[in-house]
Amino acid sequence: MNKLITDIKYWLQALMIPLYWFSFLTPRNKSIWLLGSSFGKSFSGNPKYLFLYLNQYQKDNVRAIWISRDKKIVDFLNNKGYEAYDAKSFYGIFYCLRAKVYIFDNYSKDISFWLSGGAKKINLWHGVGLKKINYDNIFDTVRHPKNKWERFKTYLRRMSDEKPNHYILATSKMMADIFASAFQTTDKQILTCGYPRNDIMFESDFKNIYNDTEEIALQYMKEQRKEGKYNVLYMPTFRPTEQEFFSIMDLNAFNNYLCDNNIVFYTKLHPKSKLKTQFGELQYSNIYDISADVDVYGLFHEVDVLVSDYSSVFFDYLMCDRPIILFPYDYSTFLKNTREFYFDYEEYTPGKKVYTMEELMKEILDARVVDKNIEKRHILRNKMFKHIDDRSSKRVYEQVARIVKLSKISSK
Incomplete structure (x- = not known):
């Protein structure tokens, strides 16, 4: 009907x-x-x-x-x-x-x-x-x-x-x-x-405006950083294989890791994602779901590291010049069942690639200690953007x- x-x-x-x-x-x-x-x-x-x-x-x-x-x-x-x-x-x-x-x-x-x-x-x-x-x-x-x-x-x-x-x-x-x-x-x-x-993403007198949901998320992120916590934002792209996230991740163990290391893991799905409700219902102390409909660009100032996969958002985040981690756990399946790429994935992705929860946890801790991909990010940023201002x-x-x-x- x-x-x-x-x-x-x-x-x-x-x-x-x-x-x-x-x-x-x-x-x-x-x-x-x-x-x-x-x-x-x-x-x-x-x-x-x-x-x-x-x-x-x-x-x-x-x-x-x-x-x-x-x-x-x-x-x-x-x-x-x-x-x-x-x-x-x-x-x-x-x-x-x-x-x-x-x-x-x-x-x-x-x-x-x-x-x-x-x-x-x-x-x-x-x-x-x-x-x-x-x-x-x-x-x-x-x-x-x-x-x-x-x-x-x-x-x-x-x-x-x-x-x-x-x-x-x-x-x-x-x-x-x-x-x-x-x-x-x-x-x-x-x-x-x-x-x-x-x-x-740059310091200026430009005035942004936030709706209630965005304001709540922004204030929460600011408070966590003031308390010395490390804000990690996860923004995956929309695709049929995104549900594999829950078979890759043991969220109880992952949340314990986050608590032990003073990290808050924010999830923000694509507006078309079929997992929006599932992510919104997660109940973990250090995992915070941001509504898929939120405009995230006004929140980037409060993000210490971005975790993504194939989403174009990591190109935008290059403007922040902060660590980026790629988490393409479904890479082989994704290539077979979805659209072709314009660029070679290995060449045009600016951060460490991880495929398991254990690798992700290790890389987040490593990025917190030393930012190893600054030069690679700058090279890519200059290819993707004529103007950096x-x-x-x-x-x-x-x-x-x-x-x-x-x-x-x-x-x-």
Whole structure:
């Protein structure tokens, strides 16, 4: 029944096509910029930090508005003094038809695809990653349908996804080349400005905002560090084999190890993970689960070492210049059953690789004593990021302002 309802909702989108063509006729204001994230369900990632930057530094030049499908997000931002509207509200629809700029991190449906005709679309994307994406991912049936039936049933999805004329944000020349292939666009459509979400990792007067869940996690991490504890953050990627974690780990023994060594082990899963509930129900004194929906970039200052596997988050964490441990316990299975990599895993991973709980425990203690991978991290960071500073948001703003020919471009 659920699948039938989902299918009906999908095909009902065809009724929106005339509205999409109508939206090309509405006059658009080049100083109104709309931002959204994660299909309208999150306030996070690159759009979040660009939105905060625009409101804090470019308010005289740009009217930045957040569009969401979650009333809690709209209320949260309104209460913080920011302009935000529900995508289906009168004002949400009005500004979707009036804004000249759409900025998002998946597709324009993060805001409203069906009302986006005539807007300039800026895809900030959501990761500098190992795994192949979009048209480079041969397992993607939306972009690589196997037959006419698959091509027909995925037509609406392709229509509302990224287009070659969208602008795509990249972090370096190497990533620009990859994204040009993945999104089937030209070099001219790639903006190599760096990621706004990395700005928060540097000392500056930029003001972040936290929801209640994020604030609780942040204060807890600060308290643990004040007490002399070592904060270890575990952020695995989403994949079918992630459940093997519980066969690899003896959590009772692991928690005893954490207690003995004054370590707190934080877990933060991918929002699509099927293990979110299972991790959220863990009851151990030194294991703390952070909600999968939390924007973690504002917490990185309180993390002493990152543990990951294939997630793009370890590239971002390079900006913190702190130890990284790779825990790819399912490496052989993962390669067989999931997407191909852009890079050689051994070459483009910046830390020690461990495959068992015992190896993980030893490496955490070793990293606490001496950071052995500084040089390797710096080499990789320079490949992945052209800019290593807190001015990515500024560069994105300036590039987009030029694209829409904004009359006044502030350089703050």
